[in-house]
Amino acid sequence: MVEQEHYELRLYVAGKTQKSTTALNNLRKYCEEHLMGKYTLEVIDLLVNPQLAEGDQILAIPTLVKKVPDPVRKIIGDLSNKEKVLVGLDIRPKV
Structure with a gap:
C-alpha cells in the first residue's frame, strides 16, 4: 500500500462572515x-493579518490554498461544491 501524502492547507478568510464560516465548515467536513x-x-484572517495575502497572491475571499503536496492549488468561494473541492485538492473519494 502506498503511503498517503500529508496535505498542508491554508484557508484565507476576512472575519467571521457567513461565506467564511461556511467555507471553513465545508472544508473541515471534507478533510x-x-x-x-x-x-x-x-486559517488566516486577513482582517487580522492583511500582509499575509501577498505571499499566496490572494485576490478573493475566502480562498483555500493547497500548499503540499505539489502542485499548489487555489480554490475560491465557500467550498460548497464538494466535487470541485476534491478535484481541486486532487483527492480521490473512497469507494
Missing part, C-alpha cells in the same frame, strides 16, 4: 471524511 489524520489546516 475529516477524506484526509483523516493526513492534513494540517491553517
Whole structure:
C-alpha cells in the first residue's frame, strides 16, 4: 500500500462572515471524511493579518490554498461544491 501524502492547507478568510464560516465548515467536513489524520489546516484572517495575502497572491475571499503536496492549488468561494473541492485538492473519494 502506498503511503498517503500529508496535505498542508491554508484557508484565507476576512472575519467571521457567513461565506467564511461556511467555507471553513465545508472544508473541515471534507478533510475529516477524506484526509483523516493526513492534513494540517491553517486559517488566516486577513482582517487580522492583511500582509499575509501577498505571499499566496490572494485576490478573493475566502480562498483555500493547497500548499503540499505539489502542485499548489487555489480554490475560491465557500467550498460548497464538494466535487470541485476534491478535484481541486486532487483527492480521490473512497469507494
